[in-house]
Amino acid sequence: MLILIAEDDELILRTVEHKLLKEGHQTILTRNGREAIEKIKELDIDLVITDIMMPFASGIEILSAIRSFEKQLPVIVLSSMGQEEVVADAFDLGASDFMVKPFSPNELILRIKRLAGK
Amino acid sequence: MNSIFHRVTIHELIIAIVVVLSLVVLLIMMVLLYSFYKYKVLHQRQIWLQESEQKVTQAIVSGEEVGSVDEKFIMKLRNPSFRNIFLSVLVASDQKFSGGARNEVNNLFKTYKMEDAAWQKIRQKKAYVVAGGILELAVMRVESALPYISSLLEHPKRQVYQEAQYAVVSFKGFDGLDFLNTLVAPLSDWQQLRLLRSIGKLPVAHEEWVKNWLSSSNQTVIIFTLRLIRKFQLLPFYADAINLFDHRSVTVKVQAIRTIIALENVETINQLIAVFFKQPIEAQIEILRALKKSRSPQSTPFLQQQLWHHPAISIKIAATEALIALKQHDYLQRIATDETVPEEIKQVIKHALQEKT
Numbered sequence: 001m002l003i004l005i006a007e008d009d010e011l012i013l014r015t016v017e018h019k020l021l022k023e024g025h026q027t028i029l030t031r032n033g034r035e036a037i038e039k040i041k042e043l044d045i046d047l048v049i050t051d052i053m054m055p056f057a058s059g060i061e062i063l064s065a066i067r068s069f070e071k072q073l074p075v076i077v078l079s080s081m082g083q084e085e086v087v088a089d090a091f092d093l094g095a096s097d098f099m100v101k102p103f104s105p106n107e108l109i110l111r112i113k114r115l116a117g118k
Numbered sequence: 119m120n121s122i123f124h125r126v127t128i129h130e131l132i133i134a135i136v137v138v139l140s141l142v143v144l145l146i147m148m149v150l151l152y153s154f155y156k157y158k159v160l161h162q163r164q165i166w167l168q169e170s171e172q173k174v175t176q177a178i179v180s181g182e183e184v185g186s187v188d189e190k191f192i193m194k195l196r197n198p199s200f201r202n203i204f205l206s207v208l209v210a211s212d213q214k215f216s217g218g219a220r221n222e223v224n225n226l227f228k229t230y231k232m233e234d235a236a237w238q239k240i241r242q243k244k245a246y247v248v249a250g251g252i253l254e255l256a257v258m259r260v261e262s263a264l265p266y267i268s269s270l271l272e273h274p275k276r277q278v279y280q281e282a283q284y285a286v287v288s289f290k291g292f293d294g295l296d297f298l299n300t301l302v303a304p305l306s307d308w309q310q311l312r313l314l315r316s317i318g319k320l321p322v323a324h325e326e327w328v329k330n331w332l333s334s335s336n337q338t339v340i341i342f343t344l345r346l347i348r349k350f351q352l353l354p355f356y357a358d359a360i361n362l363f364d365h366r367s368v369t370v371k372v373q374a375i376r377t378i379i380a381l382e383n384v385e386t387i388n389q390l391i392a393v394f395f396k397q398p399i400e401a402q403i404e405i406l407r408a409l410k411k412s413r414s415p416q417s418t419p420f421l422q423q424q425l426w427h428h429p430a431i432s433i434k435i436a437a438t439e440a441l442i443a444l445k446q447h448d449y450l451q452r453i454a455t456d457e458t459v460p461e462e463i464k465q466v467i468k469h470a471l472q473e474k475t
Binding site for chain 2: 009010011012014015018019022101102103104105106107
């Protein structure tokens, strides 16, 4: 699977990247929302993992963009504690799943497998 | 004065200019060298940060296969600056990852004997260094540090005792809150939220403690306890929260209103309306917000009365907003277009309706 990760925290970005590579996936790394939206538009991505709070464009804006491109993409949202309302917005915009930070990378892999199996 | 200038020769003037220019060049050189040094330090920090993060990533992704001691890395850790950066990355990682990943981070802490570095910090004099050491030992769950950290709860420096409070609660959960029994200093809002986040569950025997804190002479302890009641939906304290409507502090009153709305029962709306007129404006606004949130039709006549008769504009606005939440648009539109209605009320309604749209 070609998976796009949108995350401005370098440690999370790299850890998730290595975890996915180890599972045999291909990855595209983006460190801000605008870059993520451009990549989603240009490339044929299979799944998106996005943080909510990011520079230039948020995870919510990425979800809106995916909807406007009319792409059917599974999206896993990474949120922080206290962002419940934003997570509700994310589901309204078509998010497939969400995880609250601190999160387990192993659990993230399991959720990706579940979404890939659908 | 003139005689002095007459005595300066061309030769001396040139020497003076050369000296001044040399000084300027020297100053520029020093600034450049300092900037270069700063850049090198920053660059080195960036490299160390990347190396530390790489170590954490490796440990999380590959687990035990790289969990063995890396001698090169140990050599690097002899540098105190690098050690501090690695330690800060470990602490930050603990707040980013959970489950097996967090265990791997904790293994790194033990494998590379970071505990010693944290202990060194906790025994220093500078408050921010001690606080950093407390945080590191707490985040990495070094249980043996608990007695020493507990002794810092009475530390004169705020940074230190706040970190000690957070640490004992991280270790002991609700039981760690016993420092509230004697706390004189205020608990900041931020500290309250941190503590609340660290408490996952309440022990069966919590009631006596909670009751004690609600009658504390420290109003921030009362406010924290009300937040605790809301978080864990402690219904038996509903009546105690109502009693706090008579507290001298407006902030406590406001928090008490929020608490009874969080524990709402069939009596809540009537109880809020009954105490409304005894409250200061800030608490009255909070009651109207509570009525807005609960959207109970039984409060409609009361809200209409406040819109018409309360002397404060802020109350009229809050009452109108609550009426909008109760879907009283037709009523409000009718008043807004009635020529016999005072202009002030019409303006309040228009303002509230505009805010809504």
